Amino acid sequence: MLTTLAAGRTKILGFGHRPRAAAPLVANATRASPADPERTAVAFFSPPRTAPSSERRAGRWGWPLLGAAAVSAVALSLLPSPYLIEQPGPVFDTLGSADYEGKSQPLITVSGHETYPTSGTLDLLTVSVQGNQDVRPGWVDVVGAWADRSRSVIPVEAVYPSGVSNDQVDEQNAVDMQNSQKSAVAAALIHEGYSVPSAVTVSQVSEGSPAEGVLREGDVLVSVNGTSLATDADVDVLRGLVAANGASSPAEVVVDRAGTTVTEQVTPEEVSGTPLLGVGVSVDYTYPFDVTLKLDQVGGPSAGMMFALGIIDKTTPGELNGGEAVAGTGTITASGEVGAIGGIRQKLYGARDAGATVFLAPASNCSEVVGNVPAGLDVYSVATLDDAVTALETIADGGDTGSLPTCTAAR
Template sequence: MSSFAPYPADGALSRRGKLGWALILVSFVLILILSAVPSPYVIEQPGPVYDTLGSNEAVGGGEPRPLIDIPDARTYDSTGELNLLTVSVVGNPENLPHWLDVATAWFTPSKAVVPVESVYPPNVSTEDRNQENRILMVNSQRDAVAAALTELGYEVPRTLSVESVIDGSPATGVLEEGDSITTVGGDPVVDLAHLRERIAANGASAPLEFGLLRQGTAMTLSVTPEERNGTPAIGVLIATEYTFPFDVEIELDDVGGPSAGMMFALGIMEKLTPEQLTGGEVIAGTGTIDAQGTVGPIGGIRQKLFGAERAGADFFLAPSANCDEVVGNVPDGLEVFAVATLDDALAALGAIAADSGYSGLPRCTAPSQN
């Protein structure tokens, strides 16, 4: 006698079918909800990539316009690329990403999900934020020119001036637009980084003395910093004014912040150097820079690594201070070197150009386990 499994009763089939359709319906409703309900996050992803030796347009399109132009000095062509990276932010306080977008970004290696307040602080207006980013970009370009020309042996005198005073800040009614800051706490101001360090060291509980020139008149005034996003600040936007031996024009539209400083400096040096610093290679990188050539950390390093890989870069210069974020997030085929100064970056370019091996160059490595 043959055996067989009996068919389930019609009622069981009906119940199972109804349960399956119910689950599908619930899933569909959840997807609709996730697609419609805004989250308290924004999404960071790789942004446009620009070759500092090439055009103002992003890599891959647009009419060529020199990103760096030095009309009054002899310049040299390069067959390589020195790419600066950007990060695009999806969403803002008025138009937040939906939960489904956030969930998708969470599992995408090239993207990051961050609280909206970390990008758009609630106590800072969009206008103030955009203005601050514009000034940071302008300052980073000036610092890059100063660092590059200083490295090449030029003398570059500098002054710090108040670009604007934020309404309601500690500096309101004390400092004025156009003031040139000469001393802080009784000591000569070296550069913008030095000024920030002195304000941070002073803290938010005691007045800090500033020496300045206002329309040619020397004076001394005091401002008590206040905490802003965890850092003592006086509420002014500072521009660094340099006296350069010749004009260096940098034209980059719709990009803010200081993170392109190191790549600007390298691009300027490549244009002013007869030998190709790049050796014809495609090299990307990021990092702030000051007039002394110190390379500082930036945000969005993971997105920039993927942006570099997508733009066809073979090498990446990363600030040493960002190494903890670099480890474990390097796309396949991308060689990453850690740099803390402009000299470190030039040493990396020298090894890349000579194709002499990279064993002696600093790398980002995981911290040792104790």
């Protein structure tokens, strides 16, 4: 998921009462008689009725109890809940500019290759998360989110797993964004026919981990237990290899260290039931020309597909989107596979609110799309970057959009 950490919208719910109508001033009030039962009578000067002792006791305790209930309700509304709230976040046009380090800069900059005019939008979407492990939304906010189709109430653990700090989650989101941007550039250029060599590199060694003092930042991972590693898809392969090795014996890790092949032995450590080496890895590519992507204060991998489409649009003649307002989401691999993301419902509403009329959704998210599409938004299902390009070219050419895959309810 693409996540922006920001204070959420607060919907103030007013709890009040209906004022009673004032009693009419009756100048000539008379008593009603049994023969005239519908005649209203108001006795201004009749002596006050004396309440029985049981009613006096009820009156004595009624107001204090009502006040205590009101105070309890207010206190409960202010107590933090065990939930977080997901809601539509900022929208960024990959063909346009945004604030980056305090200055407006293009999201995509290309050097060493001709670029072409674009129009319309290719919006990437984000989800804002209200709350974290330390600061939770109050119950009033939670109730308001339950009643709002554009927001979702989720357990804290869905974003902040037990034993993982807020800072660690933010750091991982930043790494995911960097890796997704690299994959997006590779996917776009491979789609255009370029050769893009890649390597899996150690980007971080955790203090106190099994890899500390054995592996180094900058080491290029060649293989683990004899299985070669080279592409972004191999990051998942690496996790599987370490898991299969287990924590009872060392794994053979071959690295390229500054041009020299080195073989190391690292025994994984089991953390929460999962064997880990204790390294962070990234995938580095060798591009035929420079493509720079800039997006500040946003983390996660789900911008990949839209960045790839923006690069294709800028580096090829014509308008890929036909000048339409298009939004979409999805992770991307260098080979062009589009993957599922979180917060799809919030992104649908964020796209609609930003003015998009076309939405490209990962095919693997379709079950969450059905029944949650806002009016005025046409959603097309894509499983690969090729699918996304075909959909946009069909729209741009005025072709038969009815032939494009859409999300339908499972049978």
